[in-house]
Amino acid sequence: MSSSPTCGPVEGSKNGHWQGRNRNHAWWPSKQGLWVLGALAIAGLHLGAKGTTRMDEGDEREVEEGWYASEVAERLARRTSRTFEELKAKWRWSAAEGPRQDPATISNLVVFSGSSHPLLAEEICDYLNIPVGNSVVKRFADGEVFIRILQEIRGRDCFVIIPTNSNDNVIELLLSISTMRRASAKRITAVIPYFGYARQDQRTPFRREPIAAADIARMLEEVGVDRVVSVDLHSGQIQGFFSPRVPVDHLTPAAAAAAYFVENVPDFKRHALHPAGVSSSSRYTVLNRATSLGPCPMVTVVAPHEGQVRRARIFRERLSKLLGPQVSVDMAMVSKFRDADGRIFRQLIGDVTGRTCIIVDDLLDTGKTLATTVDLLKGEGADRVYGFATHARFSRDGQKRVQECENLQFVVVTNTMPLEGGKSRAIEIHPLHDKIHQLSVAPLIAEAILNIHDCGSVSSVVAGDQEMQSVLEKSASNREP
Known part of the structure; x- marks a missing residue:
C-alpha cells in the first residue's frame, strides 16, 4: 500500500513542528508550529516594511x-x-x-x-x-x-x-x-x-x-x-x-535635411523643382525662369570615410530629386588610412574644385572628423562646405570645435538626443548656434507610430517618398515668384 508523502520531521516526532492528524488527510501544524509561523510572519512584515521605507x-x-x-x-x-x-x-x-x-x-x-x-x-x-x-x-x-x-x-x-x-x-x-x-x-x-x-x-x-x-x-x-x-x-x-x-x-531624416538645404542655401533655392500639377507626362517640371536663375550650382555630397558612402548616396538621391536634372550632384569620399608608424592620412577621392560640398555623417561627436574633412575639402578647392549629421552628441568640446571651424558654413543636426544640458529646442528658424542648425524628427517618428498602430506600411516613411512629395509642394509655395 502506498502512504501519503511526509514533510518535515518523521511523523510522531515530539520535537517536530509538523505533525499529521492521520495518514489519509492533509498535514496540519501543531500548536508549536503555529506559534513559529506567526512569529515568522510578523518578522517578515516588519522587515518588508522596513526594506521599502525609502x-x-x-x-x-x-x-x-x-x-x-x-x-x-x-x-x-x-x-x-x-x-x-x-x-x-x-x-x-x-x-x-x-x-x-x-x-x-x-x-x-x-x-x-x-x-x-x-x-x-x-x-x-x-x-x-x-x-x-x-x-x-x-x-x-x-x-x-x-x-x-x-x-x-x-x-x-x-x-x-x-x-x-x-x-x-x-x-x-x-x-x-x-x-x-x-x-x-x-x-x-x-x-x-x-x-x-x-x-x-x-x-x-x-x-x-x-x-x-x-x-x-x-x-x-x-x-x-x-x-x-x-x-x-x-x-x-x-x-x-x-x-x-x-x-x-x-x-532616415535625409528627405527633411535635403529640403532644409534647398531652402537655406541661396543657389539651391533658386534652382529647386516646382510641382507640375498640369503635366501628365512627368510628376515635376523645372521652373521656366532661366533668365533669372543664374548659373546652376555644382554640388558634391561627401562621405567623410568609407563607412558613410551608403548614407551619403541616400542623401544625394533625396537632394537630386529636389534640385532637378539641371543641377549636377556628384559624390566624393575621403579615404582614411595609417602608415607603418601609425600616422593617419586622408585622401580625397573625387573632384570638388569650385563646388558646393555637403558632408554627410550619422554622428557628430567630438567634431574632429567634420573639422578635418572641411579643411581637406577647402584645401582641394571647394567653394563652400556644409555638413549634415543625424545625431548630435557633442562630447569633448565638440560644440566648440564646430563653432570654431572657419571654413564651415553650417551643419544640420536633428533632435534625436537632447542638446543644451538636456534641453532640446526645435530651432529650424532660429539656430542653436551660428553654425549648428537643428531639425526635428518628431513628424518622422510620429508617422511611423501611426502606421505601426494602424497595421499599415512603414516603407513609405522609411523611404521618404511621401516626405519628398510634400517637401516639393511646400518648397514651391514658399518660393519667390
Missing part, C-alpha cells in the same frame, strides 16, 4: 505629489502655449501637415516618455494630438531608477521613447519595457531615436571584445519588447541583431 514613506510621496505634479504642470503649459500654426511652421521641412485634429481616430494608443528626452516625446504627441502617457520616472539618491505607470495599459498598444545615449537611459528603457510587460500591455514598441552602443557592432579581428550592439538587442528582447523603431542606425546590419520575432523599423 519608497513607501518618503520618495513615493515626493514623486507623486511633488516632482510629478510640477512636471505635469510644465507639460500642460508647454502644450497649451503652442498653437496649431506654430506647430505647422515648426515642421515645415518635413512631410507633416500639422497635428492630428481628431484624437478619437487613434484608439488604444499610448505614448510614454522617459526622463532623457521628454520634449521630443511631447512634440510627437503634439503631432498625434494625444497626451503623453501618465508615468513617473525618478532616480533615488543611490542612482537606482524608479518607474511607475499611473494609468491602465492592459491590452493597449504602448510606445516608449528613450534615446539610449547613456548607460542610465539603457537601464531606464529596459525597466520601462519590463514594467509595461508586467502590466499586460498588448504590444510594446521601443522608440530609440539614437541607438546607443551602435558603433560597437563588430569585433576587431583577434581581439577579445564584446559586440555591444548585439548584447543590447538581446537585453531588449529578454525584457519583452515586441518592436523597435530607430533613426539612422550606425549600420543597417544592427537590425539583424534582433530575432525575427522583433521587427526593426529603420527611419
Whole structure:
C-alpha cells in the first residue's frame, strides 16, 4: 500500500513542528508550529516594511505629489502655449501637415516618455494630438531608477521613447519595457531615436571584445519588447541583431535635411523643382525662369570615410530629386588610412574644385572628423562646405570645435538626443548656434507610430517618398515668384 508523502520531521516526532492528524488527510501544524509561523510572519512584515521605507514613506510621496505634479504642470503649459500654426511652421521641412485634429481616430494608443528626452516625446504627441502617457520616472539618491505607470495599459498598444545615449537611459528603457510587460500591455514598441552602443557592432579581428550592439538587442528582447523603431542606425546590419520575432523599423531624416538645404542655401533655392500639377507626362517640371536663375550650382555630397558612402548616396538621391536634372550632384569620399608608424592620412577621392560640398555623417561627436574633412575639402578647392549629421552628441568640446571651424558654413543636426544640458529646442528658424542648425524628427517618428498602430506600411516613411512629395509642394509655395 502506498502512504501519503511526509514533510518535515518523521511523523510522531515530539520535537517536530509538523505533525499529521492521520495518514489519509492533509498535514496540519501543531500548536508549536503555529506559534513559529506567526512569529515568522510578523518578522517578515516588519522587515518588508522596513526594506521599502525609502519608497513607501518618503520618495513615493515626493514623486507623486511633488516632482510629478510640477512636471505635469510644465507639460500642460508647454502644450497649451503652442498653437496649431506654430506647430505647422515648426515642421515645415518635413512631410507633416500639422497635428492630428481628431484624437478619437487613434484608439488604444499610448505614448510614454522617459526622463532623457521628454520634449521630443511631447512634440510627437503634439503631432498625434494625444497626451503623453501618465508615468513617473525618478532616480533615488543611490542612482537606482524608479518607474511607475499611473494609468491602465492592459491590452493597449504602448510606445516608449528613450534615446539610449547613456548607460542610465539603457537601464531606464529596459525597466520601462519590463514594467509595461508586467502590466499586460498588448504590444510594446521601443522608440530609440539614437541607438546607443551602435558603433560597437563588430569585433576587431583577434581581439577579445564584446559586440555591444548585439548584447543590447538581446537585453531588449529578454525584457519583452515586441518592436523597435530607430533613426539612422550606425549600420543597417544592427537590425539583424534582433530575432525575427522583433521587427526593426529603420527611419532616415535625409528627405527633411535635403529640403532644409534647398531652402537655406541661396543657389539651391533658386534652382529647386516646382510641382507640375498640369503635366501628365512627368510628376515635376523645372521652373521656366532661366533668365533669372543664374548659373546652376555644382554640388558634391561627401562621405567623410568609407563607412558613410551608403548614407551619403541616400542623401544625394533625396537632394537630386529636389534640385532637378539641371543641377549636377556628384559624390566624393575621403579615404582614411595609417602608415607603418601609425600616422593617419586622408585622401580625397573625387573632384570638388569650385563646388558646393555637403558632408554627410550619422554622428557628430567630438567634431574632429567634420573639422578635418572641411579643411581637406577647402584645401582641394571647394567653394563652400556644409555638413549634415543625424545625431548630435557633442562630447569633448565638440560644440566648440564646430563653432570654431572657419571654413564651415553650417551643419544640420536633428533632435534625436537632447542638446543644451538636456534641453532640446526645435530651432529650424532660429539656430542653436551660428553654425549648428537643428531639425526635428518628431513628424518622422510620429508617422511611423501611426502606421505601426494602424497595421499599415512603414516603407513609405522609411523611404521618404511621401516626405519628398510634400517637401516639393511646400518648397514651391514658399518660393519667390
